[in-house]
Amino acid sequence: MSFQTTETIQRLWETFLQEQVAGLPPEQRGAISSQFEQRFSELLGKSAGDSDSGFFDLLGMGPQGNVGFDKIAYPYVTPDFDDAVVPSQLHAAAELYFIYQHERMKIFEVVETLLRLFRLGKMRIQRGPGARGLYLLEKWKPLRYTRNDRMIAYRRAFNYGSAQPPAGAVVNRNFHRQIVGFMVAVGQYFRDLLIGEVIRGGQLIDQRPFGSVGTIQRIGLDLRYALDRSTYGNIFALAMETGHYLIQVLKLLDAPDIKKAFDANTKWDVVEIVSNRYLGGVAEPSQRAKMAESGRRVLQFVADNDFKTAVDPILFQNVVRPMGAHAEAWIAAYRMTPEGRGFPGVTPALQSVLGVPQAA
Known part of the structure; x- marks a missing residue:
């Protein structure tokens, strides 16, 4: 998924979240907000796609040749430092x-x-x-x-x-x-x-x-x-x-x-x-x-x-x-x-x- 598409999804997600939370009873908002945040992280990870193909597109060595930034995959880096323990x-x-x-x-x-x-x-x-x-x-x-x-x-x-x-x-x-x-x-x-x-x-x-x-x-x-x-x-x-x-x-x-x-x-x-x-x-x-x-x-x-x-x-x-x-x-x-x-x-x-x- 391109950077421009991912950026649009992020803006729409914040608007969607505000609308959904506003319509919930106060006692349910905390739990629902946590679930939405977890779902948002999953969507960001999936939207990044193949990191290797995005890197080659950036170098102009992909199947499409030289492309603009708006067509390069979103560079989502998975935060895994806190999990790297034995x-x-x-x-x-x-x-x-x-x-x-x-x-x-x-x-x-x-x-x-x-x-x-x-x-x-x-x-x-x-x-x-x-x-x-x-x-x-x-x-x-x-x-x-x-x-x-x-x-x-x-x-x-x-x-x-x-x-x-x-x-x-x-x-x-x-x-x-x-x-x-x-x-x-x-x-x-x-x-x-x-x-x-x-x-x-x-x-x-x-x-x-x-x-x-x-x-x-x-x-x-x-x-x-x-x-x-x-x-x-x-x-x-x-x-x-x-x-x-x-x-x-x-x-x-x-x-x-x-x-x-x-x-x-x-x-x-x-x-x-x-x-x-x-x-x-x-x-x-x-x-x-x-x-x-x-x-x-x-x-x-x-x-x-x-x-x-x-x-x-x-x-x-x-x-x-x-x-x-x-x-x-x-x-x-x-x-x-x-x-x-x-x-x-x-x-x-x-x-x-x-x-x-x-x-x-």
Whole structure:
């Protein structure tokens, strides 16, 4: 289809859209407008036709020879940048984040300490399931990725820790800033929505959230892109292997003979006692556990959501609603950690991520 014909269709489409929307009831206009926008994008893509023939027509090498601009096909470029991600890498990053928070809780160090105590005969267990599990861990060493390997992975994917990244590796230096920004954007969205529901005075105010969908989409897309470009290589394999190892060692810490050896009621009591006794102190297990749970769920949401620009606001509100509780829980836990005690608050943090200058 020629450029002139496509241009005419675009003008007529806008007139047609206004006429159709004007005749609809107010409560139906939002959903219909989103459907029209999606249909308009499809028409633009089909009107472009064969891009190669249009290029040859422009050069004068097509079957018609030299033709005017009005007869050259419309050069519609398909926007596919936001879709150019590897989903498996993003899901691996979500699992790696969960593993990282347990690393900060000293779970792996606690297990290594138990292995050392078991080997040196400093822990009074011998034939129970915990002793059997420690024996098998020591015999087979199922976790091939060392602490240094994991630290390099955390540095590459999240820029966490002080490990030296390999030369030439991509480091996701803005991850923490982006995940904090995404959490506060989702939190601000539902806080504003709650305000709108409280003070609503019009017939449709409950269908028009005050929060900005665009802010969540923009930060979410940036987070997807940055994670995708930094989690290649062994990140997927490391997350899978370490995740399965973490499941087994958490079961091991819950073994009755190990709990009895430390006079503990739960596996988390074992972690706390061993950390205080041998590792210089406990490392915020309550906050880290909640950040691991909510952070992984939000990153899974980011991995699976395409953040389409023309999404229906009401549909987006329903889809993102479960993430509101996770975002608020993550922020509350983050503010109680050493690195989060300087958290300025939802609004200043969101302004910082969006590049809005702070008032003096």
